[in-house]
Amino acid sequence: MLQTLAGVNLAGHSVQGGMALPPPPHGHEGADGDGRKQDIGDILHQIMTITDQSLDEAQAKKHALNCHRMKPALFSVLCEIKEKTGLSIRGAQEEDPPDPQLMRLDNMLLAEGVSGPEKGGGSAAAAAAAAASGGSSDNSIEHSDYRAKLTQIRQIYHTELEKYEQACNEFTTHVMNLLREQSRTRPISPKEIERMVGIIHRKFSSIQMQLKQSTCEAVMILRSRFLDARRKRRNFSKQATEILNEYFYSHLSNPYPSEEAKEELAKKCSITVSQVSNWFGNKRIRYKKNIGKFQEEANLYAAKTAVTAAHAVAAAVQNNQTNSPTTPNSGSSGSFNLPNSGDMFMNMQSLNGDSYQGSQVGANVQSQVDTLRHVINQTGGYSDGLGGNSLYSPHNLNANGGWQDATTPSSVTSPTEGPGSVHSDTSN
């Protein structure tokens, strides 16, 4: 049987054996070949003429052919011929080598937290991105903004991806059903169906790649905007600068806000703690470099807080004399405590000649004293042999330029320079 069929010369194609054909329904091993040839010739003729016939006729013939005992064998042969003639695309289906571009996109989406695990991935990647972009761990405003946008992108991506997958599956099933259906009437091998499925999947994956690509672009744009926003320097609001300056000049003897104080300042100024730190860092160094330049500013802020300072000092003194030293000022008492008390004591002495009793007064009082001193000096109330200007000198800067309190009066009497001296700031 096999030999017989394999030997058939159909439409000029010599069919080689080797393909496993299903056994015919009523196969007899030793049947005569001529009768079979005739049989097959009939069938082929019917097939060839089937298109010339009316639909009903054809339908009837088709049914007859389907039921013919030779049908499975013939079907296999036709399939094989189809394969050989290259009707089905070969080569297109070489195990798709992992597309490097696709891999790149996948990696990036994974790194950005768009694809990958749902919860931790996104925020972790956002945090990593933010951290990598330069900085501190507390820029929560930009963070949440960035994260929100990234989540949005992520959601769109996943929705679209799901849609594509669903469509792909639906379409594949549909095509497979169609082909299976058609395989009853035309030579379609399961292999070919498989190939078709492969083609469909490739088409859809190319669409997916486009989706991934545009998602990547969106993330890149978001990131660049995010980074730009961080890189671009924006001046703080006037109010914020005022608050910071007030703090700085009222804590001039020790302008190192504690973590708590920084947080409070940050909250008040609507900036981050690290921005507060930056600001104080810049301020200290610039103040130290050119005290003269900041004289006016110092006076301004000193005057501004003079009234409250006076009240605070009075209250503190009263408190100290009667009660325990409560702190009328904001809760920054811990940070500038003991090292300054001596300094303050000294300052007070040098200011008014009085021996200040309250050596244990809290540091907040010290800060008020700083403020007061400026005001007093500005009004020219005390010349005191020190010279009015020297009061502005960096009495609280030691010889090394540090802000550590000098415990000897030398720091007061030997200012590095007068207010009039002009310093070039930085050599920009």
Next chain:
DNA sequence: CTTCATGATTGCTT
């Protein structure tokens, strides 16, 4: 445009 002010960054020290 230039110049100055100022927030941010970097490399180093303590």
Next chain:
DNA sequence: AAGCAATCATGAAG
């Protein structure tokens, strides 16, 4: 890790 010093880069004023 906090702070200092130098520097960068941009905003604002002239």
